[in-house]
Amino acid sequence: MTLLDHLGELRVRLVRCLIAVGLAFAGCYSFAEKLFDLLMQPLVKAMPPDSKLIFTALPEAFFVYMQVGLVAATFVASPFIFYQIWAFISPGLYEEEKKNAIPIALFSASFFIGGAAFCYFQVFPYAFEFFMGFATDRILPMPSLSEYLGFALKMLLAFGIIFEMPLFTFFLAKLGILTAGMMRRGRKYAILGIFIVAAILTPPDVFSQMLMACPMLVLYEISIFIAAAVGRKEKTDEEEDGDADEATPDERPEQGH
Structure with missing residues (x-):
């Protein structure tokens, strides 16, 4: 395949990923408010009793729900997205390795979702408890929706990638x-x-x-x-020397009788 062929295939793969995310977003947006309530739980549990999340711009809550729906759609479509990634790479692999594209895509999605789950259940409680520990009688935390969402999504996606x-x-x-x-x-x-x-x-x-x-x-x-x-x-130095000796032809002249 030429460079233009590779770029054309990459474009097709990206379009398919965008379509998959768009279809998933159509379903996830209807649950965006419930998903955001679930996403807020670790913070709400760590916040002082009188603290609340606020939004300071009129369209802020709307865009927050849009982002939540989009990220949820990305996680839902992640098996298909990872399959497209591995399918794009597969032409450079051996036949035996090409057969593993679907299992690898499923494992990739599982690790990605598992990393986000680890962040949500293990990292968020300790992080928010630490940050809320700076609250006093005179300092009351009132985080905005967009600030919290930016922090939470950045952490979830980062942990998904590193896993x-x-x-x-x-x-x-x-x-x-x-x-x-x-x-x-x-x-x-x-x-x-x-x-x-x-x-x-x-x-x-x-x-x-x-x-x-x-x-x-x-x-x-x-x-x-x-x-x-x-x-x-990995071969040791002794093994490499041995292989080199075996590969070197015996150039000594035959002795006459």
Whole structure:
């Protein structure tokens, strides 16, 4: 396929993803208010009794529900979206690897949704309890709908993406691109990169950064075991020297009788 053919296929895949999200959005928007109430529960439980969420612009609540419906539609359509991603990549794979496109897409969606669920059930309660701990008799928290939604969705999507790490490690290890030895040798650089990524994806406070960095560190260690289990074994220097000796023809002249 030429470059233009690849770009044409990419356009088709993106259009299909947009159509899937649009169809899911048509159904999710009718439940947007209930979904947002569910999304607010971790914050509401941590807020002081007299605190409430507010909106300061007239169309703010409307756009908040639109965003909630759109993100919910993205999660609903995520199996189809990941299938389109893997289907776009599959022409460069072997036949045996192409057959795994559907299982990989389903696992990708499961890890993505699982990461968001981990954030909602495990990270949000501790994060909001920490932030609400700064409230006093004179300081009463009144977060706006859009500010809370921006924070919550950013965290949910970020955790959904980082939980794809073991799956991408599995895929790269099967292709021989990544090995457990490479990950072990690059661990110190990976730790630095993890904290940089966590600082970018989270609000500008150390607590949120740690809440994201710690699961990423655990996922990185799990990914090393996955790469060791399914990846190709790295050859030691002695084995490489032995292979080189075997590959070198014996150029010594035959001795006469």
